[in-house]
Amino acid sequence: MRVLILCEHESHGIRLCSRSAVAFANLVAEQTRGSVECLLLGHSVAAVAQDAAAYAPVLVADHPALANPLADRYAKVISDVVKQRGCDLVVAAATTFAKDILPRAAGLLGGAMASEVIGHEFRDGQLCFRRPLFAGAVVATVALHGRPKLVTIRPSAYPAAGVRAGHGDITAVAVDEGILPKKTEFEALQSKLSNRPDVTEARIVVSGGRGIKSSEDFERLVGGLADKLHAATGSSRALVDAGITPNAFQVGQTGKVVAPELYIALGISGAVQHLAGMKNSKTIVAINSDPEAPIFEVADYGLVGDVYELVPQMIAKLDGAL
C-alpha cells in the first residue's frame, strides 16, 4: 500500500503524535510491501521538513496561504496530493488538528474513513482496523470499503517511530492559491503558553478531580506535584465544567486519551467516562478520601486520604529527594 502521513508540527519539528502515525504507516507498508511518505503543510517549514526526513521521505506544501491550519484549504491540498500520487491509505494522529481536516479530505476524495484506531490486522488479505466504541467498553474491528482509506490512530497505541538510517528525500508540492477554498479566513490564535508538556505526549500526567476545590488549589497541588515530576497536568470533566481547569486539560471519553508511563489521579472518583481516557496508562496511582472510589479498581497503587494533606507532603518529600 502507498501510505501518506499527514504530519503535525511545531516550530522545531514534527510532533511526537505524528511519529506514532509514522510507526503505524511503517508497519502497514512493511506488511503490504508498500511505501510511506510524510506530507507537511505550512509556511516557512524548511527546518521542519529536515526533521521529518529523519523518519520518512517528505512532501512539502510550503505556501503563505497554508501558514495557518485552515481545514478546508488543508483538505484540498491533501486530496490533490493523494490523487496525484495514487495513495491507498492516509493516516494522521487522532488529535483535534486531524479530526478537523481528515474527514473533509475523505469527503473530497470519496474515500472511507475510520477514526481513533488502536490496532490493525489483515483478514483474508484485507486491512482491518480496531477502534473503541461506547467509551472503550467495546472494541470493534472494521473493514473500510472504498479507496483511499483514511484513518486517525491513537498515538498511545503505536510507540513513536525512531529515526531511520539515512535521510529521506524532500520533495516540494506545488500549491495553486487560486484553487484553494476561501470561505474560511484565519483571524487570530489565542493560546496560553505553558512550560509543562502536553498531556497527550507526557511520560507522567498528574490529574485533579472534584476533590480539588479551586484553580489556586489546582495549581498548588496538581501543578506543584506535576512540576516536581516534570509532568503534564490533566483534569476530570468535573473541574472543566466548574471553570477550574481549561478544556484542553480534560482527560476522558470527551476529552484527551492518554497512556503515559505514570498517571496520578488526585481526588478523581473514576467514572467510566474518565477511565476511557486513561485506563491504558502503564502505572496508575490514585489518592482519594473514599476507600470505595471506583478509581481504586484500576489503580496499581492507591492511597486513601485527603489530597490537601497528602499532596503537600509528597511535594515536600520530592523537594528533599531532588
Ligand SMILES: Cc1cc2nc3c(=O)[nH]c(=O)nc-3n(C[C@H](O)[C@H](O)[C@H](O)COP(=O)(O)OP(=O)(O)OC[C@H]3O[C@@H](n4cnc5c(N)ncnc54)[C@H](O)[C@@H]3O)c2cc1C
Ligand atoms: C457523555 C458524557 C461524557 C463525559 N466525558 C467525560 C470525560 O471525558 N472526562 C471526565 O473526566 N468525565 C466525563 N464525564 C463526566 C463523568 O461522568 C464524571 O461526572 C466525572 O468524571 C467526575 O469527575 P470527578 O471524578 O472529578 O468528580 P466526582 O465523581 O465528584 O469525584 C470526586 C472524588 O474526589 C474525592 N474527594 C473529594 N474530596 C477529596 C479530598 N479532599 N481528598 C481526596 N479525595 C477527595 C471523592 O471521594 C470522589 O471520589 C462525562 C459524562 C458524560 C455523561
